[in-house]
Amino acid sequence: MDFQLSDEEQLFQKSVHEILQAKLAPVSRQIDEKHEIPRSVLEEMANVGLLGVTIPDKYGGAGGNITMAALGAMEVGAADPSMATAVYYLLVTGWSHLTAKLGKEELKSSLLPKVASNKAFLGIATTEPGGGSDLVAMATNARKQGNKLILNGEKSYISGVTEAKKLGGGHLTLMKTDRELKHKGLTFAYVPINAKGIGTTVLHNMGRMGISTGILQYTDVEVPEENIIGDYNRGFFHAMLGFNYARTLVAAACVGATQWALDVGSEFIKKRTAFGSPLAKYEGISFEYADLAVQLEMTKNMVLKAASLLDAFDQGKSVPMKELNMAVAASKLTAPQLALDAVKKVMIWHGALSYTNETMLEMAMRGILSYVVGAEGALNIMRLILVREMLGPEYLPYR
Ligand SMILES: Cc1cc2nc3c(=O)[nH]c(=O)nc-3n(C[C@H](O)[C@H](O)[C@H](O)COP(=O)(O)OP(=O)(O)OC[C@H]3O[C@@H](n4cnc5c(N)ncnc54)[C@H](O)[C@@H]3O)c2cc1C
Known part of the structure; x- marks a missing residue:
């Protein structure tokens, strides 16, 4: 078992981090206020191969795998904690990946190059x-x-x-x-x-x-x-596979947002003093930080496990489907709730300041909530998948 990212993956993450911190992070608040992701940012993401990260080279993409797409989602979630750009990115990335896998040649050659170059949304x-x-x-x-x-x-x-x-x-x-x-x-x-x-x-x-x-x-x-994607009357099964890709990317974006919240939080608690000491010296706060950081590491590992199982599945390797479905459902169940919890705790560390729009914490909370209430599958549906895989389908309530 290898817990290290490959050299290629590390290099990809580093370059994406640098680009998004330079181009996306500075306009995150503007995106929330103007209700639009600047076209120049999306074009930059397309130029560096992010919007077509998993689209094969022959359709104008970067030919990467789901692990690379997940690393990208972490960086997008950290650079724009409003989550708007993460949603845009993971929709086009996740669903173009399924299209590349199961779509007919006519559709792939007409649609995918446009998606990769941000001339079409998917x-x-x-x-x-x-x-x-x-x-x-x-x-x-x-x-x-x-x-x-x-x-x-x-x-x-x-x-x-x-x-x-x-x-x-x-x-x-x-x-x-x-x-x-x-x-x-x-x-x-x-x-x-x-x-x-x-x-x-x-x-x-x-x-x-x-x-x-x-x-x-x-x-x-x-x-x-x-x-038609895949076969007529097989859409339910094809959509479920697509959800496995998209939910992994949602979870990855929430890992990025959690990292962002902890970075904002740690910087604040080291600087802000009360009763003569920085807040970070008080265990009521520093222990919360430690707990969140550990949960983040565990969740990130779960998300990368889901991504790596999906990559193995895509390569036609023999993958235990139970383990794969559980890793994806556990990631989508855990990561949005962790991101919300982290933002809420970091807000409380900030006191009254966090209730204004002087920080971006309120914006992050509003965005992350979309993944807690439902987008790409409700949390209870993730729990039902886990019940189905662990206890057996006979214990599903609608059986
Ligand atoms: C911001 C946003 C963007 C979205 N974008 C898209 C999109 O692009 N495309 C798209 O197709 N959908 C999209 N959705 C919809 C999303 O996929 C749904 O919200 C989600 O699938 C849940 O469906 P629902 O909202 O109708 O809730 P319902 O299915 O009505 O469920 C309501 C509640 O009941 C719970 N529940 C349901 N069944 C059970 C059960 N058997 N046991 C226990 N609890 C249960 C659910 O967990 C949920 O809390 C988006 C949602 C949001 C919030």
């Missing part, structure tokens, strides 16, 4: 107004007509609606294609946002303001069959 649309966790209950449906699918329904809380409309691109969309077959009757396909028959509404979020969230309404939208 996201995911599974959640509906009626619920997000219970995918089988979805109402959005598609029927076959010649070599097309005709899509009707509605998706909600979808990230990147405005970004895709402005830049081009769209969402990998889960649709019911056979009502009788439950989870074996869902299909996953790329639906460009500017396709005829799509209406959009933007929702007003409380955090991660630099990326939009909205509703997509589909009325007889024609989806060409070459846009």
Whole structure:
């Protein structure tokens, strides 16, 4: 067992760190206030190969693996703790990785080079107004007509609606294609946002303001069959694989945000004095710092384990799926809660100052909460995956 990153991975992380600290960190507050990630920052991220980090070279990407994508997510989460850029990055990275793996050649060659060069946004649309966790209950449906699918329904809380409309691109969309077959009757396909028959509404979020969230309404939208990811009626399984990539990257971004919070916190408690000593001398504070730092190290190791198992899976190696699913679910369960806990404790160390926007802690808290309440899968769904893998599927409540 090797707990060291390879030379290539260390070099990648160092160069990404330097670039993002120089270009992204200084505009983090601006992103939150102006509700937009500057195009120049996204272009810089594309130029250094970050937006196409896992896209194969032949489609204009950097040809890296999920471990490299996770290292990138840690750096993005640390440079923009509003989490807006992390969401943008992990959506395009995670879902283009699945597209590269399971998409048809026509789709890959037309879409992926645009995603890698930030000429198209790529996201995911599974959640509906009626619920997000219970995918089988979805109402959005598609029927076959010649070599097309005709899509009707509605998706909600979808990230990147405005970004895709402005830049081009769209969402990998889960649709019911056979009502009788439950989870074996869902299909996953790329639906460009500017396709005829799509209406959009933007929702007003409380955090991660630099990326939009909205509703997509589909009325007889024609989806060409070459846009289907993987196989017809196998969409549930393909989406679950994609969620394993995306959830690992969410967890990695939260590891980055936790590191950021601890850096801000340690700097503050060493400087701020009360009753004649720096706060760091008081065990009530320094022990909290020590506990958080240990939890961060453990969570980071779990996330890197999930990423490394996904890389082995991608390479066709024999991977115990139970271990892989558990590592991903444990990462997505733990990392957002740790990030929230760290930000909350660091706020309390700051006293009243933290309740103003003089620090970026309140902004980080609003952004991280999106991953605690649901984005890329609710925490209880991670617990259900762990129960399924550890106790057995017969102990799931809906069996
Ligand atoms: C900022 C933001 C951005 C998002 N972006 C996207 C996106 O781009 N694409 C997309 O498809 N979705 C997106 N989502 C939606 C997200 O994936 C869903 O919030 C998530 O899947 C949960 O679905 P839900 O919100 O409908 O909650 P529900 O599924 O209605 O669940 C509500 C609560 O009940 C709990 N719960 C549900 N079932 C069980 C059970 N069996 N046992 C115990 N507890 C249970 C859940 O943990 C949750 O706390 C986004 C969400 C947010 C907040």
